[in-house]
Amino acid sequence: MRQQIPVAIVATFGFVMLIQYFVPHPFASAAYSKILDWMQIIFAAALILGGVTYAQSHLKKIVQRREGWAYSLLALGALTLMLAAGFWGGIGQGSLFMWLFYNVQAPLQQTVFALLAFFVASAAYRGFRARTFESALLLGVALIVMLGRIPVGEAIGPALPDLAGWIVGVPAVAAKRGILIGIGLGSVAVALRVMLGVERAWLGARK
Amino acid sequence: MNLAQLDRRWIFAIIALSVALPLMFPIGLTGEVSPGTRTFHTLIENLGPEDVIIVSFDCEASSWPEIGPVATVLLRHVLERGVKVVGTSFLSEGTALGYDLLATLEAEVGGEYGGDWVYLGFRPQYVATMLALGEDMQSEYPRDYLGQSTGDLPLLQSVKSYRQIRLVISIADDTMPQYWIEYAGARYGVAIAAGLSAVMVTTFTPYLDSGQLKSILAGLKGAAEYEIMRGERGAGLRGMDAQSSAHLAIIILVLVGNIAYFMKRKDT
Numbered sequence: 001m002r003q004q005i006p007v008a009i010v011a012t013f014g015f016v017m018l019i020q021y022f023v024p025h026p027f028a029s030a031a032y033s034k035i036l037d038w039m040q041i042i043f044a045a046a047l048i049l050g051g052v053t054y055a056q057s058h059l060k061k062i063v064q065r066r067e068g069w070a071y072s073l074l075a076l077g078a079l080t081l082m083l084a085a086g087f088w089g090g091i092g093q094g095s096l097f098m099w100l101f102y103n104v105q106a107p108l109q110q111t112v113f114a115l116l117a118f119f120v121a122s123a124a125y126r127g128f129r130a131r132t133f134e135s136a137l138l139l140g141v142a143l144i145v146m147l148g149r150i151p152v153g154e155a156i157g158p159a160l161p162d163l164a165g166w167i168v169g170v171p172a173v174a175a176k177r178g179i180l181i182g183i184g185l186g187s188v189a190v191a192l193r194v195m196l197g198v199e200r201a202w203l204g205a206r207k
Numbered sequence: 208m209n210l211a212q213l214d215r216r217w218i219f220a221i222i223a224l225s226v227a228l229p230l231m232f233p234i235g236l237t238g239e240v241s242p243g244t245r246t247f248h249t250l251i252e253n254l255g256p257e258d259v260i261i262v263s264f265d266c267e268a269s270s271w272p273e274i275g276p277v278a279t280v281l282l283r284h285v286l287e288r289g290v291k292v293v294g295t296s297f298l299s300e301g302t303a304l305g306y307d308l309l310a311t312l313e314a315e316v317g318g319e320y321g322g323d324w325v326y327l328g329f330r331p332q333y334v335a336t337m338l339a340l341g342e343d344m345q346s347e348y349p350r351d352y353l354g355q356s357t358g359d360l361p362l363l364q365s366v367k368s369y370r371q372i373r374l375v376i377s378i379a380d381d382t383m384p385q386y387w388i389e390y391a392g393a394r395y396g397v398a399i400a401a402g403l404s405a406v407m408v409t410t411f412t413p414y415l416d417s418g419q420l421k422s423i424l425a426g427l428k429g430a431a432e433y434e435i436m437r438g439e440r441g442a443g444l445r446g447m448d449a450q451s452s453a454h455l456a457i458i459i460l461v462l463v464g465n466i467a468y469f470m471k472r473k474d475t
Contacts, residue, residue, distance in 0.1 A: 043332035106268035113269035
C-alpha cells in the first residue's frame with residue numbers, strides 16, 4: 001500500500017493534467033486551476049521541508065564534530081540570522097533582511113562566481129593542450145570563439161566574428177538540438193513510466 | 208622560469224590585472240552590432256504605450272554583474288517607449304534585484320507605480336505560476352510585491368491574463384526561458400524573448416530558429432551592442448573592455464602553455 005497509493009495519486013493527476021489539455025470544457029478548466037493552486041501549496045511545503053532537512057543535517061554535523069563542522073555552524077548561523085531578520089523586520093525594501101541581501105549575500109555570491117575566471121584560466125593554461133587531433137580541434141575552435149566574441153576579433157578581420165558566429169550558431173546548435181530532442185523524448189518516456197507505475201525509484205523502491 | 212610548471216599565482220595575477228586595469232582605465236572598445244541585437248531592438252521599437260509586457264527576473268545575484276547590464280539597457284528602452292510593465296520573478300534573488308532596477312528606471316522616466324508598472328514579486332513554483340498567469344493573473348497574485356491588493360492596481364484592471372500581454376521578456380542566467388516557451392508560449396501563444404547570460408546562447412538558439420523565441424540578447428557583448436544602437440555608454444560597454452582583455456589574456460596563456468608543452472615534449 002505504501003507504494004500503490006502514491007502511484008495511484010500520481011497516475012490520476014498525471015492523466016487528468018494530460019487529458020484536460022485537450023478538453024475545452026469549463027469543468028476541465030476549473031479542475032486545472034485548482035490543481036495549479038495545489039501545486040503551489042505542495043511546493044511551499046516542500047520548501048519548508050527542505051529548510052528543516054538542511055538545518056537538521058548541519059546540526060547533526062556540529063553535534064558529532066564531523067570534519068568541517070565549523071562551516072556548518074556558519075551555515076546555520078547565516079540561516080538563523082536571515083530568518084530572524086525576515087520575521088523581525090519583514091522583507092520589504094529598506095529592511096534589515098534586504099540590507100543583508102544587498103550588502104552581504106549578493107556581493108559574496110558575485111565574488112565566488114567571479115573566482116571561476118581565475119580557476120578557468122589556470123585550468124586552461126595547464127590542461128588545454130593540443131595533444132591529439134581532437135584536442136587541437138577543440139583548442140582551435142575555442143580560440144576562434146573567444147576572439148570572435150570581443151572587439152579585438154572584429155579588428156583582426158570581419159571573417160573572425162562571422163566564423164565564431166557560425167560555430168556557435170550551426171554545429172553547436174545542431175548538437176544542442178539533438179540533445180534537446182533526446183531530453184524531450186526521454187522526459188515523455190519517464191513520465192509515462194512513472195504514471196503507469198513501471199518506474200518506482202522516486203518512491204525509494206529498489207525495483 | 209619553467210613555463211610548463213608556471214606557478215598558478217602568476218596566472219591569477221595576470222587575470223586580476225587584465226580585468227581590473229580596463230575597469231580603472233577604460234579603453235573604450237566598441238564593435239559591430241550583430242543581427243540578433245538589431246532584431247531585439249526592432250522588437251522593442253514595435254511596442255508602444257498601448258502595450259503591456261511581462262518582465263521576469265529569472266536570475267541569481269551571482270550572475271547580476273553580467274545580466275544586469277542586459278536588463279538595464281533593455282528595460283530603459285522599453286520604458287522610454289512608454290510600454291507598461293508587469294514585473295515578476297521565479298528566483299528569490301532576482302526578485303529584489305529586479306524590483307530595484309525597475310523602480311530606478313521607472314523613476315528616470317517618471318513612471319507611476321500601479322498605472323505604468325506593477326511588480327508581482329516572487330512565486331516558487333514557476334510551472335504552476337506560468338500556467339496560472341494564462342488563466343487569471345489576479346487570483347494567482349492576490350497581492351503584489353509591496354503587499355498591495357492587485358485588484359486595486361489600475362494596470363491590472365485591464366490585464367487579466369496573457370491575452371492582454373504583448374511580450375514576455377525573461378531576464379535569465381539559466382534555463383527558465385525554456386519553461387516560458389513551453390508553458391506560456393506553447394499553451395497560451397504569448398511571444399517570448401530572453402535576455403541571457405552569454406553561456407546560455409547555444410541552449411536557446413534552437414528555439415530562436417524555430418520561432419518559439421522572438422529574440423535573444425546575451426551577455427555583456429549583447430548589452431554593449433544594444434548600448435551602441437541606443438548611443439549609450441553603460442555597464443555593457445564598460446564591461447566589454449575588461450572582458451576583451453581577459454579573453455586575450457586567457458588566449459595568450461593557452462598559447463604559451465601549448466608552446467611550453469611542445470618545447471618540453473621535444474626535449475624529452
